[in-house]
Amino acid sequence: MTENSLFISDLHLAPERPGMIRLFERFVDEVAVHADTLYILGDFLEYWIGDDDKALGLEPVFSALIRLHQAGTTIRFMHGNRDFLIGKKLARRNQFEIINDPFLDKLDSQTVLLMHGDLLCTDDIAYQNFRRKVRNRTVQRIFLLLPLFLRERIAKSLRGTSEKATSYKSEAIMDVNQQTVEDSMRKAGANVLIHGHTHRPGIHELFIDDKKAKRIVLGDWYQDGNYLRINADKEFELVKFS
Numbered sequence: 001m002t003e004n005s006l007f008i009s010d011l012h013l014a015p016e017r018p019g020m021i022r023l024f025e026r027f028v029d030e031v032a033v034h035a036d037t038l039y040i041l042g043d044f045l046e047y048w049i050g051d052d053d054k055a056l057g058l059e060p061v062f063s064a065l066i067r068l069h070q071a072g073t074t075i076r077f078m079h080g081n082r083d084f085l086i087g088k089k090l091a092r093r094n095q096f097e098i099i100n101d102p103f104l105d106k107l108d109s110q111t112v113l114l115m116h117g118d119l120l121c122t123d124d125i126a127y128q129n130f131r132r133k134v135r136n137r138t139v140q141r142i143f144l145l146l147p148l149f150l151r152e153r154i155a156k157s158l159r160g161t162s163e164k165a166t167s168y169k170s171e172a173i174m175d176v177n178q179q180t181v182e183d184s185m186r187k188a189g190a191n192v193l194i195h196g197h198t199h200r201p202g203i204h205e206l207f208i209d210d211k212k213a214k215r216i217v218l219g220d221w222y223q224d225g226n227y228l229r230i231n232a233d234k235e236f237e238l239v240k241f242s
């Protein structure tokens, strides 16, 4: 990756929140067009039930991606826990690449690990079990064979269940597990970790085997927009966009 990269996640774009869709369009046209690469680290969309969905109301989002690609910015998208069914067809149609979670890249002398972040929340055992099931290829293939109205209904009920569950889970359970963070970074040989998912933006210093490291958490797009950039001093910087 180059220093002219931008990182966003957790936009949770949905037709029900047209203001945020407009904000994303402005972000693309005013900010992202000047970047070499835009990394979208998951939960870009509030939900996705298959590339054959017409996704009425999301047209401006997809045209913005095509516009961005045509302007010369590479778009790399990682699945989140809401939009993990985004497939190759949608990516091809809208000119973005799908990258794996975790994704490892170099930035000069730094080794940067990109994740959505849900894999780091290992204290939430119920969620990790659920994740294993819905990320199973066979389960997904069967789900995608169902008619759209049925997929819509299942997705809606799963979102309801998840909202109920998160309302009684403690704050700590829904944050990352520090040991998992360190293990993941050590295994990847990374000194920078960038992730979203927890909606707790911040830059945290830590030590991996006595070496200084950084964990950078991207913010969500509920009140405002925000993104991560590398500034003129070559420092990672979280920036608000409204």
Ligand SMILES: [Mn+2]
Residues within 6 Å of the ligand: 042, 043, 080, 081, 082, 116, 118, 196, 197, 198
């Ligand atoms: Mn998430």
